[in-house]
Amino acid sequence: MDREVGWLRFNQRVLELAEDTAIPLLERAMFLSIFSSNLDEFFMVRVAGLKRRLATGVAVSSRGRRLRKQMENISEITHDLMLRHADCFQKSVAPALADAGIRIVRWADLTESEAQRMHRFFRRAIYPVLTPFAVDPAHPFPYISGRSLNLAVTVRDPHTGRRVFTRIKVPSVLPRFIELDGERFVPVEDVISAHLPQLFEGMEIQEHHAFRVTRNSDLEVDEDETDDLVQSLENELLRRRFGPLVRLEVEETISDAILEILCEELGAEEEEIYRVPGPLDLAGLAQLSGLDRPELKYPPMVAVEPRALAQGDFFETVRERELLVQHPYESFATTTERFLALAAVDPKVVAIKQTLYRTSGDSPIVDALIEAAEAGKEVVALVEIKARFDERNNIRWARKLEEAGCHVVYGMVGLKTHCKLSLVVRREEDGTLRRYCHVGTGNYNPKTARIYEDFGLFSADPEVGEDLSDLFNHLTGFSRKKHYRRLLVAPHALREALMRQIQHEINNHAQGLPARIRIKTNSLVDEDIIDALYTASRAGVPVDLWVRGSCVLRPGVEGLSETIRVRSILGRFLEHSRVFVFENGGEPQVWIGSADLMPRNLDRRVEALVRVTDPGQRIRLAGLMELAMADSTSSWRLDSDGSWTRATHDGEGIPLLDLQSTLRGDRHLRVVDA
Incomplete structure (x- = not known):
């Protein structure tokens, strides 16, 4: 598909x-x-x-x-x-x-007192930042930046009869909806439209319509040709807002005359024009989430601390047994953040190595790395400055880390570094150096960790420590290392390893051994992997796929994919973890990590999966897959024709189990490691 x-x-x-x-x-x-x-x-x-x-x-x-x-x-x-x-x-x-x-009202619906308040607000907070751009022989059509909200206005000089087209950009510093009295809001473009006579004094306002432009915002940097990747990216970021148009959104009430002007000046083709009822840019509805109306929101959830960590020293706990945590059900702050914060201040820690793909604006992770560097520890941070739409933020963090004395590496030429890894080197009481590791499925971002579902594995296993040391040396140095002990690493070995695992299940099924494939991923679009899964299905291997986003595989096609089921679960939290479970003749091989099943992840990124070896943790992950795929669990099911059908109730009208609510309430699922 x-x-x-x-x-x-x-x-x-x-x-x-x-x-x-x-x-x-x-x-x-x-x-x-x-x-x-x-x-x-x-x-x-x-x-x-x-x-x-x-x-x-x-x-x-x-x-x-x-x-x-x-x-x-x-x-x-x-x-x-x-x-x-x-x-x-x-x-x-x-x-x-x-x-x-809670009312979003248009200007005509305002009371007299509200209108007066908006008059004063306009003069104080909007008028000073507005700039109308007239279009005439002396004033060319202005540049319309991507994702900006604009007003197209036609004004007429009553003395000469001359008509002029004018564009007004709605300043991005203004809220999408102007608050009237706490729970009444008016779209910002309505407030501006009501005051157009003040902007065009002495002119007749003939018509005005909101419109919005979306532009190409992908960056193109030739890494083989540039001498300074950071500088080249910064130059590209300046050009991003000037990319070609890909969509023109207009209010359905727009006149043909105004639309013709916009299309001609912006170069919009018919299929790129989207007429919709106003207001445009409903992404601004996120503003309402700040309202103090708890009865209109999901019930609050307090992430738990794994019981194992509450009972002793963090490093001692991880040294005794690997710890598997699932966010946001288990606290990111008391696990991942705590791990790095403790490492930063522990005098026994001599080095920290860390990958950063996306992090928050006020990152305690970065603060911990800076604190560690200032304390004289060896700190290496691999900051992926090519992370789409986080380039500027990551460049800023990279420079802040460099100023603190951290060794900063900007990814690898030709590849994005997407793996989620932390390595802490600590000198133990006996004088030996021990490596403490974290391998995750999600970014080191405290904000998204509250709404993204992800797994993280903490380990002091020497094999994992050797693997992370080797991989960091590969990332910061120059090598072609392919084979690791407990890691599968892209782009050199992950694809072929997954293909081998799928073939192994086919061989086991042919020999009468237990065989099954269960995969949780954000996207499934890689043709080679899909063909291998079709081959497994034709051989009779059951295949369960939990795919949040895009899936181009067709399940349930006779003679091709009859044993394949595809489910998608969306809800309060963004399902973001990647889990791979292969039955392996009754001794399941289980992996978690950063890689989706897309060509870019398998061929053009540095990704890492870690093999989960603890029997209880493997049971936990396999059980999660079982729960997600069960007919008694609410989900979307992909049909062979490419359509998704949502199942929320059984045949008797009884609500199906909500997976995320179940995980929120089931402590056993979250503290199986305790």
């Missing part, structure tokens, strides 16, 4: 959460916001990439014709989804918010 359509169907599942009236109201508004933000990034990267490929001259080939057909298909699906998204807001979420006393 088509990868881009698969991703759009994932975002459709996000939209279905917004449409679900059983979900708390402010969470539904947040899912509308997430849908908008997701779609922005999809256009900025995926659609932009397709357009760039078309522009390379393949348009007349069969490949080019396929690309054009793919673009038309994307446009058709996206138009439908955007209208459905607007409809969900207008007819379901907004009325429900109003019933709860």
Whole structure:
């Protein structure tokens, strides 16, 4: 199936959460916001990439014709989804918010006192930062930056009859919705529109309409040619906002005349134009999450501390037994953050090595690394400055780390370093050096760790320590190391190792031994892996796939994939971990790590999976897979025709089990290591 359509169907599942009236109201508004933000990034990267490929001259080939057909298909699906998204807001979420006393009102609905308050707010906080740009022979059409909200205004001089088109950018420093009285809000463009006579004094305002542009925001840096990757990336970041247009959003009330001007000046083609009911840019609904209305949100959840850590010294605990933690059910602060904070101040720790792909703006992880360096410890930080949309943030952190005396490495030429690794070297009481390791499935980001589901394994196993030392030396030095003890590492060995594991299950099934494949991943689009899974299915091996996002494999096709089941679970937390369980004749091989099943992860990134060896932890992970795939668990199920069907109730109307709620409430699942 088509990868881009698969991703759009994932975002459709996000939209279905917004449409679900059983979900708390402010969470539904947040899912509308997430849908908008997701779609922005999809256009900025995926659609932009397709357009760039078309522009390379393949348009007349069969490949080019396929690309054009793919673009038309994307446009058709996206138009439908955007209208459905607007409809969900207008007819379901907004009325429900109003019933709860939270109103997003248009200017015409303001009371006289509210209008007066907005007049004063406009003069004080909006007017000083507005700049109208007229278009005439002396003033060319202004540049419209990506993801900015704008007003297209036509004004007329009553003395000369001359008409002028004008553009006003809504400043990004302003909130998307202006607060009126705590739980009443008005779109910022309505406030600006109501005061257009003050911006065009003495002129007649003939019409005004909101519009929004999405642009290609992918960065292109030739790492083989540049002498300074950081400087080259910074230059590209300056150009990012000037990328080619990939989408033009307009209010459905826009006049043909104004739309024609926008299309001509912006170079928008018909399939790139999206007419939707206002207000545009509903990503701004995230603003409502700050309201103090706990009854309209998910119930609060306090992450637990693993019992094993509450009973003794962190390093002693990990030295005695490996610890598997699952966030956000188990606390990121008392596990991963604590691990690095303790390492920073422990006088026995002599070195820390760390990968950073995405981290938060006020990162305690980075603070710990800086503290360790200032204390004289050897600190190596591999900061991936090519992490999409976090480039600027990561460059800033990298420079801060360098200033503190850390050794900073900026990834590897031609590859993104996506693996999640920490290595702490500690001198023990007997004088020997011992390595304490963390291998994770998610970023070292305290903010996303509260809403992203991820696993982390803490280990003092010498084999894992040797592996991490070897891998860090590979990342900071120059080598072609492929084989490790408990790690599988991309791009040199992970793909072939997974293919071997799949073939091993096929061989075991042929010999009458227990055989089964269970995989949890964010995306499944790699053709070689999919073909191998089809081969396993044709051989009779049961295959269970838990895929959050895009999946191009077709399950349940006769003679091809009859033994394959695909599930997707979306909810309060973003399912982000990657888990691989191979039955291995009754002695399951279980892996967790950073790699999705995509060509970029297997071939163009440094990824790492670690083999889980503790029997209890393997049972825990296999049990999680079993729970997710059970017919009694609420999920979306992928059909052979590519459609996803949501199952929330059984045949008698009884609600199915909610996996995330079950994990929140089941302490046994989270402290099996204790």
